Structure formats: C-alpha cells, structure tokens
Amino acid sequence: MKQSRSYDFLIIGAGIAGLNLAWQLEKMQKSFLILDNTGEHKSSIVAAGMFNPISGKRMTVNWRVNELLASLHQTFTDFKTLLGQDYLIPASIVQSFGNTKESNDFSIQLEKANFSQFVSSTQGEIKGLNQDFGSFEVMGSGWVKTKEWISDFQNYLMEQGKLERCKADWKDIVWQNGTWNWQDLHVNKVVSCEGYQYQENPHFNWLPFKLCKGQVLHIRCADLNKEYILKKGVYLVHQFDDVYKVGATYEWDFEDEKPNEEGKMNLIDKLDKLLTLPYSILSQDSGIRPTTRDRAAILGEHPAIKNLYCFNGLGTKGMLQAPFLAKHLLEAIYNHSEIDAKVDIKRFYSFYSSSQNE
C-alpha cells in the first residue's frame, strides 16, 4: 500500500510567486510540495525580469522600495550559491523623454529627495538611443534572467521531489480531519500562486483582478551598449549575443493569450521611435499579467476558509516584489505580524461577501 505524505505547505503554481514562496519555505526548513502545469503563455516565462525602483508615467518611487530591493538581491545571492549561476544582472535604465512635458515633469520630481537617490542625468550620448528630448538614468535597476532561473529552480525542486508537473483541480483538494488532503498528501496550509489562472480557482475567483495582456519581441541589433536597459515607450533588455527583448504592450481588453499582428505593429512603432540603429525581428511572445484593480498585490488568508492563502496580483512588477512579499506572508503566518494594508487581501473581503449573496 502506498504511504501517505505529510507536508507543511501545498503551493499551487510555480511562477515568480510560487517559486519565491518555495524558496523562503526552504530557508525556513518547512516542507512543501508545489504543483505546476505547463503553459507557453505564462507571465513569468515571458517577462523581461526587469526591476526598476521608479515606476509609471508619473515617475514615482515604488512602495517600500529599499526593502524590496534588499530582498531581491538577497534571494538571487542565495540562488547563485544554490544553482551556481548569476541570474541577477544589475543594469542602469537609460530612459529617453518622449516630449518636452515628460522632461519638465522629470525636473519637478528631481527635487524630491527619495526620487533623486535613484536617478541622475545621462552622461553623454548613448549609441542607438533616440535622445531628441533628453534622457535620464535610473540606478538600482537591472534584470533577472527569469526564464533560466525558473527552469533551473524548477528542475532543482523536481529532483528533490518537491515539484510535480500537473494541473491541480480544486475539487480534489479537500479539507478533512483538520488537514488539507490531495491524493495521498496531507498538508497544513495551501497557497494559491496561480497568476491569471486564479479564475479557475473557486475559492478566489471573486477577487477583483483586472488582467493585462503583454506582448514582447526578440530582436537582433548590433553595436548597442549591452550594459544598459534602454527605454522610450518600450524597453530593450539585452538577452545574449546581439539579441534583445523589446516590450511590452499593455492590453486591458483582449480576446486570447496568444501573440498577434496588432501587438507586433504596436511594438515596432515604438521601437522605431527609440532605436536609431537597424534591427531584425526574431520572435514574438505573450503572457497575461495578474494585475489587480488597485495595482497592488494580494496577500493573505481566505476570508472564510482557514489555512488557505493567496499570493497573487504581482501585476507588472513580479520580480521586484515577490521575494519580499513571500517573506512578508510567511512572517504573518508564523509570527502573526500584520500584512501591510496596501497588499492585504482583507481590503477585498467585501467582494467575497457580495459574491456569497449573489
């Protein structure tokens, strides 16, 4: 007879969220199993993996940015030791202004101390970048070789018997006799890290996500300075040799998750305004960002079901936020510390109540 297995955690989803949670659990010596189905349009696989302390058109400094950056760097120092690779590439972002208004807005922001610690004026001309309206440089930024890291860490977890490739059907995950049960497994806590597929989870499908499709291109372009991330309408992140990722589109209304001609033309149009060097297009890809109504992540326990948690809503900033938030959630679970109100699932509990009255 097959013996049953007992774990502290069952994690559903091995994207940026689930893998960061798994790593924090590993560090805490907690046992877990993570289930993940494969799919080509997963946000985490498509992502450029960029992290940027400054965000949005209004150029504001990110929420708890120093803690986010510290956790991110610590996590990828850990992964260098564990997996033998430097996945995190520090790189300044050189951002070109699109018009005079953007340049003026920047000058106003520059007077704020917390903004100016991350930016400086660009030193001279950057080859290949259209700087007609000037540009500035963001420091403390960079990118993570996300696809390689996900593949390597998933393989590591599979070899350890801690990751299984399958689609979890929530009908089969049941609470019985004080534990969650799935097949031969008994676990204390279950965490949904399902990204945009939260829709198929009957326990969390009431959450107010506003999903955002993104498309990217891979291009070849010679003679660019590979040490910089270039940005003007779109970004250009070096991948290998003369290959760069160009992204991304932000599509709030979309029919499916696949790349399409419209997305490609949108990116080319912006790329032509950014690049002053010739390039060729190699491939196109797409994914769905788990973006929320208020653009903040969602962390915490289900309003009515104990020991069932959500770690989702990473939106456009999964890489920067996930290491810190994974730790933040576990501190709330084990130390009973407060989850920051900005990301606490409690802010959406009224949506659950409404869904129950329908």
Ligand SMILES: Cc1cc2nc3c(=O)[nH]c(=O)nc-3n(C[C@H](O)[C@H](O)[C@H](O)COP(=O)(O)OP(=O)(O)OC[C@H]3O[C@@H](n4cnc5c(N)ncnc54)[C@H](O)[C@@H]3O)c2cc1C
């Ligand atoms: C084009 C594009 C570019 C981006 N660029 C950046 C960037 O430069 N920097 C940045 O920080 N962010 C970027 N993002 C956003 C980033 O990708 C997301 O914030 C992040 O990937 C979300 O991770 P996740 O783990 O929550 O979701 P996902 O990546 O969707 O992962 C969820 C995982 O759960 C699995 N899953 C779901 N349901 C089940 C189930 N029932 N059973 C088993 N497995 C399940 C899925 O297969 C998947 O592997 C970008 C996104 C896109 C689309």
